Amino acid sequence: MKDILTQLNPVFDHRNRLGIMSILSVNDWVDYGTLKELLNLTDGNLASHMKPLEAAEYVEFRKQFVGRRPQTTYAATEKGKLAFKAHLDGLEAMLKIGKDNEK
Amino acid sequence: MKDILTQLNPVFDHRNRLGIMSILSVNDWVDYGTLKELLNLTDGNLASHMKPLEAAEYVEFRKQFVGRRPQTTYAATEKGKLAFKAHLDGLEAMLKIGKDNEK
DNA sequence: ATCGTTAACTTTGCCCGACAAAGTATTTTG
């Protein structure tokens, strides 16, 4: 039992990222504005949290027009969903670590 | 459905604090050195993460001598265990947030 | 008696990252 925390994904090590991923893991194609409001984030803040998630290919985006207005929507990729699940499993696993103290 | 993230406790918003609490929620009275090794932390680092946990009364400490050497051990308080559980429930709850979009 | 070591911290200083706010481009509505 060396580091317990290696199972946790650094990319998800933030409440807002957890929020983003939890929303996107149950809702496909959520638009920028909705995400912003749900998470109470400023424009720039959301963008900057999205970046590493995009870089890791955990989310993908789609740009389209709704009426005449541009709209960006996001969804979690399969990879992202798996990674997020692994992260949550990691959290849960931490708790199961019990009385065993062999190294 | 306003902010989803209010259920998450800021005090636990860190992987190392999660680690500390998960260890202390299943093991009472873990000593400084063991905690340090399990979590791969430097001395000072552990101390500084402990502070806010102590301040919130989520952990308590006991100082005693083992043989002739001083030893500090930590345990989660009842309050701490409850708060930690609430935090984890909050995490889980985030995931259940489904298709409902009434505000 | 002195040196080195261990335990448990505190202090110092750095650095990165989260944040709000302001700026940008384009289009649309009044």
Place this chain on the structure above:
DNA sequence: CAAAATACTTTGTCGGGCAAAGTTAACGAT
């Protein structure tokens, strides 16, 4: 023509995590 909305990018600040070094006290070895 002016204001608002979308989706960002840029700027600048501030705080917090981190390693490392310093601290105190007691012990053990030489």
